[in-house]
Amino acid sequence: xxxxxxxxxxxxxxxxxxxxxxxxxxxxxxxxxxxxxxxxxxxxxxxxxxxxxxxxxxxxxxxxxxxxxxxxxxxxxxxxxxxxxxxxxxxxxxxxxxxxxxxxxxxxxxxxxxxxxxxxxxxxxxxxxxxxxxxxxxxxxxxxxxxxxxxxxxxxxxxxxxxxxxxxxxxxxxxxxxxxxxxxxxxxxxxxxxxxxxxxxxxxxxxxxxxxxxxxxxxxxxxxxxxxxxxxxxxxxxxxxxxxxxxxxxxxxxxxxxxxxxxxxxxxxxxxxxxxxxxxxxxxxxxxxxxxxxxxxxxxxxxxxxxxxxxxxxxxxxxxxxxxxxxxxxxxxxxxxxxxxxxxxxxxxxxxxxxxxxxxxxxxxxxxxxxxxxxxxxxxxxxxxxxxxxxxxxxxxxxxxxxxxxxxxxxxxxxxxxxxxxxxxxxxxxxxxxxxxxxxxxxxxxxxxxxxxxxxxxxxxxxxxxxxxxxxxxxxxxxxxxxxxxxxxxxxxxxxxxxxxxxxxxxxxxxxxxxxxxxxxxxxxxxxxxxxxxxxxxxxx
Amino acid sequence: xxxxxxxxxxxxxxxxxxxxxxxxxxxxxxxxxxxxxxxxxxxxxxxxxxxxxxxxxxxxxxxxxxxxxxxxxxxxxxxxxxxxxxxxxxxxxxxxxxxxxxxxxxxxxxxxxxxxxxxxxxxxxxxxxxxxxxxxxxxxxxxxxxxxxxxxxxxxxxxxxxxxxxxxxxxxxxxxxxxxxxxxxxxxxxxxxxxxxxxxxxxxxxxxxxxxxxxxxxxxxxxxxxxxxxxxxxxxxxxxxxxxxxxxxxxxxxxxxxxxxxxxxxxxxxxxxxxxxxxxxxxxxxxxxxxxxxxxxxxxxxxxxxxxxxxxxxxxxxxxxxxxxxxxxxxxxxxxxxxxxxxxxxxxxxxxxxxxxxxxxxxxxxxxxxxxxxxxxxxxxxxxxxxxxxxxxxxxxx
Numbered sequence: 031x032x033x034x035x036x037x038x039x040x041x042x043x044x045x046x047x048x049x050x051x052x053x054x055x056x057x058x059x060x061x062x063x064x065x066x067x068x069x070x071x072x073x074x075x076x077x078x079x080x081x082x083x084x085x086x087x088x089x090x091x092x093x094x095x096x097x098x099x100x101x102x103x104x105x106x107x108x109x110x111x112x113x114x115x116x117x118x119x120x121x122x123x124x125x126x127x128x129x130x131x132x133x134x135x136x137x138x139x140x141x142x143x144x145x146x147x148x149x150x151x152x153x154x155x156x157x158x159x160x161x162x163x164x165x166x167x168x169x170x171x172x173x174x175x176x177x178x179x180x181x182x183x184x185x186x187x188x189x190x191x192x193x194x195x196x197x198x199x200x201x202x203x204x205x206x207x208x209x210x211x212x213x214x215x216x217x218x219x220x221x222x223x224x225x226x227x228x229x230x231x232x233x234x235x236x237x238x239x240x241x242x243x244x245x246x247x248x249x250x251x252x253x254x255x256x257x258x259x260x261x262x263x264x265x266x267x268x269x270x271x272x273x274x275x276x277x278x279x280x281x282x283x284x285x286x287x288x289x290x291x292x293x294x295x296x297x298x299x300x301x302x303x304x305x306x307x308x309x310x311x312x313x314x315x316x317x318x319x320x321x322x323x324x325x326x327x328x329x330x331x332x333x334x335x336x337x338x339x340x341x342x343x344x345x346x347x348x349x350x351x352x353x354x355x356x357x358x359x360x361x362x363x364x365x366x367x368x369x370x371x372x373x374x375x376x377x378x379x380x381x382x383x384x385x386x387x388x389x390x391x392x393x394x395x396x397x398x399x400x401x402x403x404x405x406x407x408x409x410x411x412x413x414x415x416x417x418x419x420x421x422x423x424x425x426x427x428x429x430x431x432x433x434x435x436x437x438x439x440x441x442x443x444x445x446x447x448x449x450x451x452x453x454x455x456x457x458x459x460x461x462x463x464x465x466x467x468x469x470x471x472x473x474x475x476x477x478x479x480x481x482x483x484x485x486x487x488x489x490x491x492x493x494x495x496x497x498x499x500x501x502x503x504x505x506x507x508x509x510x511x512x513x514x515x516x517x518x519x520x521x522x523x524x525x526x527x528x529x530x531x532x533x534x535x536x537x538x539x540x541x542x543x544x545x546x547x548x549x550x551x552x553x554x555x556x557x558x559x560x561x562x563x564x565x566x567x568x569x570x571x
Numbered sequence: 572x573x574x575x576x577x578x579x580x581x582x583x584x585x586x587x588x589x590x591x592x593x594x595x596x597x598x599x600x601x602x603x604x605x606x607x608x609x610x611x612x613x614x615x616x617x618x619x620x621x622x623x624x625x626x627x628x629x630x631x632x633x634x635x636x637x638x639x640x641x642x643x644x645x646x647x648x649x650x651x652x653x654x655x656x657x658x659x660x661x662x663x664x665x666x667x668x669x670x671x672x673x674x675x676x677x678x679x680x681x682x683x684x685x686x687x688x689x690x691x692x693x694x695x696x697x698x699x700x701x702x703x704x705x706x707x708x709x710x711x712x713x714x715x716x717x718x719x720x721x722x723x724x725x726x727x728x729x730x731x732x733x734x735x736x737x738x739x740x741x742x743x744x745x746x747x748x749x750x751x752x753x754x755x756x757x758x759x760x761x762x763x764x765x766x767x768x769x770x771x772x773x774x775x776x777x778x779x780x781x782x783x784x785x786x787x788x789x790x791x792x793x794x795x796x797x798x799x800x801x802x803x804x805x806x807x808x809x810x811x812x813x814x815x816x817x818x819x820x821x822x823x824x825x826x827x828x829x830x831x832x833x834x835x836x837x838x839x840x841x842x843x844x845x846x847x848x849x850x851x852x853x854x855x856x857x858x859x860x861x862x863x864x865x866x867x868x869x870x871x872x873x874x875x876x877x878x879x880x881x882x883x884x885x886x887x888x889x890x891x892x893x894x895x896x897x898x899x900x901x902x903x904x905x906x907x908x909x910x911x912x913x914x915x916x917x918x919x920x921x922x923x924x925x926x927x928x929x930x931x932x933x934x935x936x937x938x939x940x941x942x943x944x945x946x947x948x949x950x951x952x953x954x955x956x957x958x959x960x961x962x963x964x965x966x967x968x969x
Contacts, residue, residue: 137603145574
């Protein structure tokens with residue numbers, strides 16, 4: 031047995047953004063921290079890689095909104111090179127040659143709504159106010175450890191009281207509405223506001239991203255909120271591009287970690303978390319090397335953590351059962367495309383600013399639901415919902431001058447089609463997506479120089495996300511707040527002593543927030559009786 | 572309204588009067604109002620202000636939201652919508668109304684024009700189509716937005732009647748306050764109402780957008796006889812505060828766009844109890860307002876005069892110098908006719924009553940240096956400025 035000379039205070043497994051966030055706050059507190067990463071590059075799902083000479087892809091996650099500004103500020107990520115540029119428009123192409131654009135300018139946005147429905151233009155004000163109200167409520171809890179509602183410990187009681195207090199700051203009628211909101215489907219929720227088919231489809235799309243749910247599935251309304259609760263410099267709901275791609279987020283975090291004395295080892299895959307006498311002692315790498323540490327933090331998803339890198343005999347049987355049944359369904363694919371120039375879109379007038387933001391091609395709720403039907407039958411959607419962005423329009427570091435990089439998020443893509451994935455099937459899936467875009471952009475296909483096509487198979491194999499689920503577990507209420515990942519384990523502590531979880535499987539979930547990593551660091555520092563280096567939430571009021 | 576695909580190229584659209592106002596604009600001081608480009612100041616603020624108070628000022632009102640409400644059930648519908656008893660409203664008359672949500676919080680205010688037996692126009696401060704249609708369930712009523720299909724021009728000031736008469740509007744001097752009449756001016760059909768937001772004598776002219784420029788020219792043609800000035804929003808802000816008119820969305824948060832609990836306001840809290848008729852029968856928000864009416868007032872949007880001459884923008888109010896904070900100024904202006912600082916302030920009540928003393932803490936700059944001054948405030952119940960000629964029929968001739 032090889033034994034490393036190094037004896038770490040903490041080993042964090044996985045150099046994704048949450049692992050790095052967690053490690054950085056622990057290193058900032060003076061702990062001797064090592065992050066081990068199976069890949070040769072850091073970042074996990076927030077990586078940017080050059081797979082085609084001169085083009086940089088954000089291979090997995092592609093836009094940034096939910097990343098907590100408090101973490102950005104506390105780890106000084108701006109000085110470590112991070113810049114998030116807001117992008118504030120989105121659009122949906124219609125099959126009849128028209129389109130709906132949600133423009134960055136509020137006057138133009140309103141007029142565009144009026145172009146489709148006078149009533150919806152006015153209803154949008156009520157919709158915005160309601161969504162903003164729920165965002166304000168939810169944001170209170172992002173950088174806090176969820177209380178255990180069954181516990182009588184003073185801290186749990188206090189946190190639970192805080193939660194209820196914030197909840198009761200809503201008026202009585204809004205409390206009812208909020209509970210309804212949490213249990214509704216996005217389609218039904220939006221029908222309380224809008225009548226226009228395209229507008230309904232446009233605002234529904236964000237609710238199915240990353241989920242094994244359809245627009246008519248209960249619980250999807252919350253996913254809309256999960257995507258809307260971020261902001262860029264106070265523009266609530268706005269998304270942004272990290273300059274240099276999402277790898278800039280993990281790059282800045284890694285730089286901050288190293289500035290605080292933390293270490294990162296790539297090409298170091300963990301085979302097992304070592305446990306002795308119900309206490310972690312370190313990790314064993316697939317190379318056979320063992321590294322010892324007082325504390326082990328897993329940034330892997332809960333299912334992978336407890337069913338693959340821990341011995342079931344070290345774990346409570348009920349937890350193993352929970353982990354096996356953890357809802358973590360792969361449903362998304364991704365294309366990253368190097369383009370020889372800027373594609374034109376037939377229905378957009380020349381100079382339209384709408385290419386600068388999110389572009390979608392699914393203009394009815396029926397088409398969205400049918401895309402989901404395909405997935406339920408283990409097929410990729412023949413008419414998928416795509417979230418298309420061309421960030422090289424803003425960011426000169428992604429492609430050579432005049433050339434462009436397109437990122438395409440695709441919903442839905444099955445974990446395994448009938449007979450399993452093959453490279454050929456993967457390329458057929460990619461072709462389906464390319465064909466859809468080409469329906470609206472005649473020169474698109476001719477501009478393609480290279481495409482990286484990722485199905486759940488590639489996402490799982492490369493990043494280690496079980497089934498390729500981008501959130502490390504569905505964002506449904508049975509797996510949120512004090513139920514995330516499992517009841518009784520929502521406070522980042524694992525079932526054996528000195529073992530913690532810091533990934534998106536924990537509260538508040540996925541979306542490149544960094545909040546799980548920071549929250550887990552706070553709990554670890556509390557257990558070690560070290561001063562807290564993690565930030566408190568900024569307050570809006 | 573026909574909106575093309577290219578509308579994004581101009582974030583703020585031009586009103587039908589825009590060409591004429593742009594030609595007069597020396598300041599190029601524009602702002603947005605409901606998606607239109609409108610003047611803050613056309614030429615000189617004091618000139619525009621005194622045109623309202625001494626001569627005649629003309630202002631483009633087209634961006635104001637206008638809804639046409641028609642149908643056999645229109646009266647019933649409106650009676651249910653608004654808090655005021657409108658049973659005395661007749662064709663050819665206008666009344667001021669507000670409407671509330673179920674919680675009795677003010678959604679907006681506006682002027683309700685009865686144009687025919689089953690034909691109404693509701694002018695509102697904010698976008699209301701969603702609420703108006705939601706409220707229409709069960710009523711035989713048709714509602715549509717006509718904001719962009721009707722051009723509106725305010726002609727305000729002591730000489731406004733004489734100006735319009737000279738421009739070709741016949742028998743205008745017989746029109747009473749809040750009256751409406753259909754007239755012709757040089758062949759242009761114009762609906763004229765004796766209404767306005769200035770607290771002075773004044774009229775509002777309603778025409779088809781294609782007639783807008785001809786109407787403008789007809790009015791400005793009498794410039795040789797009378798001094799007439801185009802006016803921007805800044806002067807309007809001064810005169811509306813002098814008149815004691817409130818603006819939902821500026822002086823208080825409108826109910827349906829409120830995010831924070833308690834940041835919306837009831838009619839009683841904004842001094843609009845006088846347009847709430849709890850005994851008129853059921854209307855939206857009545858139950859909540861009945862309950863509120865039986866409790867002591869919690870706060871009140873109040874007209875105050877602030878002593879001294881220090882400029883007032885945002886300011887906190889206190890119960891004494893350096894005392895407890897009891898309120899805040901929502902809007903304020905220096906009144907050139909009254910030589911006084913006027914303001915509307917949101918003030919907390921104690922046992923239903925305003926504090927006996929009020930002091931404002933004013934932070935102001937002199938040559939870029941900040942100073943603080945304390946000024947005593949005096950509550951006013953009447954409009955700050957309300958000249959007799961405003962409501963005289965016929966108005967004084969010039």
